[in-house]
Amino acid sequence: MAETQPIETVVPPTSAPDDVLRVEHISKRFGPVTALRDVNLHLRKGEVLGLLGDNGSGKSTLIKTISGFQKQDSGEMFLHGEPYRPRGVDDARSQGIDTVFQDLALIDELSVYHNMFLCREHVHHPIPLLANRRMKQETRAALDEIGINIPRIDVAVARLSGGQRQAIAVARTVNSEADILLLDEPLAAMGAKEGSMILDLVARLKAEGRVSIIMILHNYVHVLQACDRVSMIQDGVITLDKPTNETSVEELTEIVVNEYRRAREQERSERQVPG
Amino acid sequence: MSSVTGGPPASESQAGGEGPEPRARSLDTHGPLARVLSLREGSIIVVAIVTAVYFSLETNNFLTGANFKTLLPYFAPLGILAAGEVFVMILGEIDLSIGAMYLFSPILFYKLSTAGISLVPSVVIALLCCMAVGAVNGFFTAVVGISSFVATLGMLFTFEGLSLIVSHGAPVNTPGAQVHQTTVKVEHVVNGHHIFLTETVNHVGTFAKIFGAGTYSEFIWALVIVFLLQTTLTFTRWGLHTVAIGSNKLGAAEAGVSVRLITIRNFVLCSLTAGLVGILEAVRAGSVQPDPSGANEILFFAIASAVIGGTLLAGGSGTVIGALIGALFLGILQDGLILQGVNANYKLFYLGLAIIVAMTVNVYVQRARRGYHSG
Numbered sequence: 001m002a003e004t005q006p007i008e009t010v011v012p013p014t015s016a017p018d019d020v021l022r023v024e025h026i027s028k029r030f031g032p033v034t035a036l037r038d039v040n041l042h043l044r045k046g047e048v049l050g051l052l053g054d055n056g057s058g059k060s061t062l063i064k065t066i067s068g069f070q071k072q073d074s075g076e077m078f079l080h081g082e083p084y085r086p087r088g089v090d091d092a093r094s095q096g097i098d099t100v101f102q103d104l105a106l107i108d109e110l111s112v113y114h115n116m117f118l119c120r121e122h123v124h125h126p127i128p129l130l131a132n133r134r135m136k137q138e139t140r141a142a143l144d145e146i147g148i149n150i151p152r153i154d155v156a157v158a159r160l161s162g163g164q165r166q167a168i169a170v171a172r173t174v175n176s177e178a179d180i181l182l183l184d185e186p187l188a189a190m191g192a193k194e195g196s197m198i199l200d201l202v203a204r205l206k207a208e209g210r211v212s213i214i215m216i217l218h219n220y221v222h223v224l225q226a227c228d229r230v231s232m233i234q235d236g237v238i239t240l241d242k243p244t245n246e247t248s249v250e251e252l253t254e255i256v257v258n259e260y261r262r263a264r265e266q267e268r269s270e271r272q273v274p275g
Numbered sequence: 276m277s278s279v280t281g282g283p284p285a286s287e288s289q290a291g292g293e294g295p296e297p298r299a300r301s302l303d304t305h306g307p308l309a310r311v312l313s314l315r316e317g318s319i320i321v322v323a324i325v326t327a328v329y330f331s332l333e334t335n336n337f338l339t340g341a342n343f344k345t346l347l348p349y350f351a352p353l354g355i356l357a358a359g360e361v362f363v364m365i366l367g368e369i370d371l372s373i374g375a376m377y378l379f380s381p382i383l384f385y386k387l388s389t390a391g392i393s394l395v396p397s398v399v400i401a402l403l404c405c406m407a408v409g410a411v412n413g414f415f416t417a418v419v420g421i422s423s424f425v426a427t428l429g430m431l432f433t434f435e436g437l438s439l440i441v442s443h444g445a446p447v448n449t450p451g452a453q454v455h456q457t458t459v460k461v462e463h464v465v466n467g468h469h470i471f472l473t474e475t476v477n478h479v480g481t482f483a484k485i486f487g488a489g490t491y492s493e494f495i496w497a498l499v500i501v502f503l504l505q506t507t508l509t510f511t512r513w514g515l516h517t518v519a520i521g522s523n524k525l526g527a528a529e530a531g532v533s534v535r536l537i538t539i540r541n542f543v544l545c546s547l548t549a550g551l552v553g554i555l556e557a558v559r560a561g562s563v564q565p566d567p568s569g570a571n572e573i574l575f576f577a578i579a580s581a582v583i584g585g586t587l588l589a590g591g592s593g594t595v596i597g598a599l600i601g602a603l604f605l606g607i608l609q610d611g612l613i614l615q616g617v618n619a620n621y622k623l624f625y626l627g628l629a630i631i632v633a634m635t636v637n638v639y640v641q642r643a644r645r646g647y648h649s650g
Contacts, residue, residue, distance in 0.1 A: 067529075069528070069529060088531065088533075089528070089529060089530065089531040090531035090533070093531060099529070101526075101529045103525065103526060103529070104526065105523070105525075105526035105527070105529035105530045106523070106526060107518070107519040107522045107523050107526060107527060107530075108522050108523060108591075109518050109519075109521075109522035109591050109592055110515065110518060110519060110522070114515060118515075118519060118527075118530040118531075118532070119516075119530050119531035119532055121512050121515065123511075123512065128511060128512070129506075129510045129511060130510050130511060130512065130515065132510075
């Protein structure tokens with residue numbers, strides 16, 4: 001079975017009647033580098049989709065494309081069945097897609113609550129001064145709900161630990177009005193305790209069924225534990241799309257190892273050809 | 276970029292978040308000095324006060340109302356220029372073209388006014404032209420991607436050159452700033468007798484009084500502008516996003532901050548304040564001087580005011596009030612040296628040394644401040 005999983009196994013566009021998001025034939029190049037070749041992906045309402053892939057496989061590029069941070073070269077995206085062409089992160093957010101980027105997009109100089117509301121700030125009327133007290137209260141409430149211990153929310157986030165920063169970035173996205181959340185490695189830099197807190201949060205959101213989530217993870221155990229379905233991205237294409245209860249850590253590992261062997265062999269044969 | 280923070284970077288040891296709490300409590304127990312020092316512009320306040328005390332002990336005339344009036348034109352224009360520059364510098368950019376805007380706007384104002392347009396509309400049009408130049412600066416920086424240092428240096432030379440071309444290098448009288456002399460009879464009482472003596476009184480029109488020629492005109496402009504811009508910086512989305520871009524440009528963009536729009540807007544603001552100062556100074560002096568080297572000196576002093584006032588050249592941090600106090604410090608130095616009777620040839624020499632000494636002190640005060648700030 002493992003040998004029948006070469007890189008050419010490209011998952012074609014599939015869809016389900018309750019899809020909230022569909023991504024079809026997306027490609028993206030950065031100069032000579034092809035980050036995404038032909039990506040097909042769909043996300044059903046209320047599900048948690050785990051996105052797996054090695055470094056440089058195109059995971060983050062895909063997330064950045066869906067989040068509106070960058071535009072694809074070709075291909076189409078559909079949100080609730082309608083063509084989806086975000087003009088930017090803000091536009092995507094107003095259409096209900098919010099993202100935790102890998103680098104967290106936190107501003108060191110700003111306080112916890114200003115980071116929580118960055119670009120969604122509450123302001124007074126009619127003079128548009130920042131409604132700091134309201135933002136503090138809502139930040140406190142949001143962090144308490146998630147159960148993250150951050151004693152002071154008026155200090156600059158530069159003073160917080162890596163895990164706390166990550167938690168704030170996740171809380172910011174979960175706290176938004178979005179119904180589709182994109183989480184790019186939400187567990188990186190987190191301790192075991194903080195990590196399980198985030199996974200608990202994802203489980204709670206899944207139980208509520210209001211939001212749909214695409215989550216990039218590296219730990220296969222976490223994927224099987226937290227996700228309904230798993231997609232594997234390799235070399236810019238989706239090569240696997242399975243419900244998590246039909247796959248296993250062993251199968252996922254095998255796919256990655258085989259791809260690694262195949263790539264090495266290809267590299268070796270390419271090196272021999274000119275010689 | 277992450278090093279651009281008030282205190283040392285967070286370490287794992289304060290992962291529990293217990294770090295900041297006791298620090299803040301200790302801050303409150305240290306009294307007013309600690310409270311001043313905990314401000315970002317705290318150290319320059321201390322240095323400015325020390326400098327002022329020094330000159331008031333060394334000279335007899337420093338702490339007088341008359342001297343305060345002579346001090347005003349030294350620092351009020353710089354404070355306004357630096358206020359606009361702070362908005363650009365917090366972004367991590369720099370605007371060198373303020374020297375050219377300072378030079379160009381009064382010349383444009385003169386040309387418009389002599390072409391038959393009345394005074395206030397001429398000012399408005401001249402300032403709109405400055406804002407357009409700022410928009411071009413922002414465009415080259417944020418959209419084309421030229422380093423702001425180079426883009427605005429190019430604009431500095433271009434518009435200083437244009438100023439010379441348009442003015443033919445000749446100074447002219449500032450429109451609306453003419454001094455009228457009237458003779459009035461003033462009643463005096465001499466030995467119980469009422470007598471009237473004629474005296475000539477100089478006065479300028481309302482326009483000139485508002486736009487720089489009034490004794491406190493520039494000072495009031497400076498206070499109002501600094502208040503408005505500091506409020507904008509601290510309490511509006513614009514200010515928040517400005518800090519966000521300067522602190523983490525990519526992160527700000529990912530969070531949805533429109534980096535290009537804010538960058539262009541801040542360059543427009545900076546050119547506007549520079550153009551306004553140019554007109555205020557021309558009205559105060561009564562003449563428009565096409566003098567690029569003088570304008571370049573003003574440019575240096577304005578950027579120095581911002582940096583001395585605690586704005587980081589690397590971006591991400593800065594205050595408008597700090598820049599005003601930085602300008603005040605430079606004003607006190609220049610004025611104090613004159614009062615001490617320093618030979619004109621030595622003035623620049625001493626000014627340079629004094630800045631270095633004061634800034635060395637500033638660094639040590641800042642370290643004390645950090646001590647209060649972060650334990």
